[in-house]
Each structure stands twice: as C-alpha cells, then as structure tokens.
Amino acid sequence: MRVLRLLAIGWLFHFKMIMRSAFDGVGQVIYPLFFATVAFFVFRAGDSPRTLLYVSLGAAVMGMWSATSTTAGSAMQRERWQGTLEALVATPANFALILLPVTIAMATIGIYSLVATLVWGRLLFGIELHIVHPLLFALSIPATVLTFGALGFLFAVCFVRFRAAWALGNMFEYPVWLICGFLVPLTFFPDWVRPISWVLAPTWGMNAIRDSALGGSSLPDLAMCFALGTGYIALGFLVMDRMLRAARERAALSLT
C-alpha cells in the first residue's frame, strides 16, 4: 500500500510540475503537431493504400513518445540541477520508486498530445475518428502510456551517470518514431530492424491503438505491452542499484 501511495503521489506531483513547464507541458504538445501536419500532407499527396486515419493515429502516438523520450533522458539531470538528487537517493524509499512516477507522468502528458493531434487532423484535414472497438481503444491508451513510462524509466536509469542525458533522450525520439511502425509499416525495413522493433514496447502500443481503432485483435498487443513494460521496470530496478552504487563509490552522483 505504501508503495502504491508513493507511486500515486509521485505521479501527481510530477504531473503538476510538468504541466507548469512551458517546454514540457506546452512545447511537447505543440511540437509533434508539426510532424503530424507534414505526415498528413505527404500521405494526402501520395498514392499509399493507408488511410489518413491510419496516419492520424500514428502521428498521435508519435506525440506520446515525444513527450516521454525527450524529458525522460533528462529526468535525473533535472534533479541534479535542482540539487535534490542526493536527498532523493538518501531517502529510505527505493530510488526507482521515486523515478518511475516521474517518467509515467511524462508519458501521461502524451495523452494531451494524442488528443491534440487527433483534433488537429479532424479540424484541418477532415480526418474522422471512427473507433471500431471503443472499449479496447480506451484500454489501449493507458496501457501505452504505462509502457512508454516504463521504457522512459529504463532510459532514465541507464543514463543516470551520463551528464548529457538530455541529448541522448532527444536522440532516441526519431529512431523510435521510425522503427516502431507509427507511420511506416515494419515490412518496409530490412529484416535486422524488426527484432529491434519487437523489443520496443511502443511498437505494440501503436499496434494496440491502431487495431482497436481500425478493427483487429488488440489483445495480443496489449499482452506484449504488459510483458515488455514489466520487463523494463524489472530491468530498471536491477540497473538502478548498480548505477547508484557505482556513482556513490566514485562520488559522482551530483557532478554536472
């Protein structure tokens, strides 16, 4: 119960903080709209069999990832700059339980981006949103948010000793957009790319959202989201212990 309370309060606290940040709260919602607009124009002008709704959903999930990747990379760095990292590490609670709600809160901001992109597509390009399985669609969104948050958590943990973590977070924005099937089906990529896509939860989150909206079975995708999300968190807990121990041994926790 105490763990759940810590996660819930941490999520609420960071969600409110992010909402007051112009860069994370506003910028991360507006920025993906530019990419969505380009995608709408490109697909409208091209001769692809894929519908604009397919593109709209893909662009919407791009925004969700954007909200997570850029900020997750710098989650630890921000604590360093604010001088709160050592205090957080020193608390009796496992540090991973403090960091996890931060990245989930970031991923939650992605819901704003998702809604904004779908509304943008409807108003400017006349893309109507017809959901074939509304219940599964409603389930797919929080599942995708949680798995994005879990992947962001793993990123944040892995980058804990990297001073320029925000740059790495930025760098992972495009690759995930590219290889997770948001706008380009995986069949377009060389064979060696597909296993990489499969171990990235955004691939399955995208599939779940798209299948539930366009008609298809999204339950296996949701199961993959759950499995991968759990795996990321477990791996994050393991890596976190090693990273923190190494940082303490080298007295490198607060170095910027």
Add this chain to the structure above:
Amino acid sequence: MTSLRLFFVGGLTSYRALFYWLSPTIYIPSLLVAPIFQILLFAYIGRSAGLQSDLFYVTGNAIQYAAIPCLFAMSQLVSGERYQNTLSAILVSPAKRLPLFVGRALPVMGNAAFVSAFSFAAGCLILGVSLPSGSIPGLAVVILVAAFSCTGLGLINAAISLRVRENAVLSNVIFGFLLIFTGANVPIPELPGWMQDISHVIPLTHAIQAARELAAGASFASVTDLLGTELAIGITYLAVGLVLLRFFEWQGRKHATLEQL
C-alpha cells in the same frame, strides 16, 4: 579596425564562451545523429506514402536541419549571456551592434553549414543516393547560402529572446514551421495557396529547391537566381533581426526586464 576585431575575435571568443558545454557527448547525438534519423524518418514516410524519391527527402531535410544550430545557437547568444549574468555588460558597452552580433553569428553559420553537409553526405551514403559529381561544389555553395539565410532568421529569434524567456520552445516552434513551409518534405505545389505564399518569403525554401535541381543534374548557372533570392531573403532577415535587437534592447532597458529569467 575595432569593428573588425569585434567581428572576428569577439565573435569567436563569445562563441567559445557561450558554447563551452557543447562537448562531443552532446554534439554527436544532437547535431550529427539526429539529422540522419530525421532524413531516414521522412525518406521512409515518403516510401510508405508513395511520394517522391529518397533524394527529395535527403536534400530537403539535410538543408532544413541547418535550422537547429542556427535557431538554438542564435537564441543562446542572448539567453546564454542572460544566464551567465553578462547580458547587461554586453548591452551597456558602446560596441557597434552590427559587428557585435553578426560576428557572433559567423561561427553559428559555419557550424550550421557543417551539420547540413554532414547529414547530406551521411543520408546519401545510408540510402544509397548518388549525386552527379559535378554537382558537389554547387551544393556546397547552396549549403553555405542556406546557413547564412537561416542565421538571419536566427538573429530575429535571438532578438525575440530578449522578450520571450522560453526561447527553446520558440526555437522548436520555428523549426517545426520550417519543416512544413520550406517544402523540405512536402512538395510546395501540394500546400494550400496561402502556405505557398509564405514559403516563398522564408529562408531555406529556395536553397532546398536549388539543391534539388543541382542534385538532379542542373548546372550551377541555372540555379543562381534561386540562390540570389535566398541570399536576399537572408540579408532581409538579418537586417530585421538587427532592428528588432535594437528595439527589444530599448524595451528591456525601459522596463528593466533585460535580465528577468
């Protein structure tokens, strides 16, 4: 002589001081890897949508990505000084503003041209796009002109940074705006009329068009009018940027807001 010294020595010194943090661990992911993935993203979107060739997206995105170093670095000229508490010392000095700020823009321009050329070459290699060998010197000139004109837009961004504190958000918004309007990824005729009108008066549009024509085998002489237009746009934006810098500096002094974070 003082102006020349301010232009070259002052420009280089301030660039080194303001970008001391731009280590390889930041430079490589942000300015070398990210543009390659932007090119790949749009090239594959183009394949998926069945619109245009890889060359179209390599050319458009490599040149458009010059906007990142131009916009962010130029706004850093103001926000970095403000952050280090040196902005008022700079603005209170009697130094002429033209060599002061344009000198600072010169290294930014050089960096933008390098990023653009690197991503162009890397995009061509990865996607297997071949260029006519004779087009390479012309493309180098186009990249330099594109970097210059975008730096003009960057100077406007720097001026606005004297008033707008969230210059990272502003720079991202301008970058996104250029992504749509310059025709980097969407052929200009596919845009609505009012967007086409805007695209003709913003930096990078004509440079991208010139680069695409050169890459398709056109002679350098045939794109000089496009380059001339791009250069004129760059000079206009640079002039507007300098005027805006003066205006916002005056406003900042009047309202005592120069160093407000």
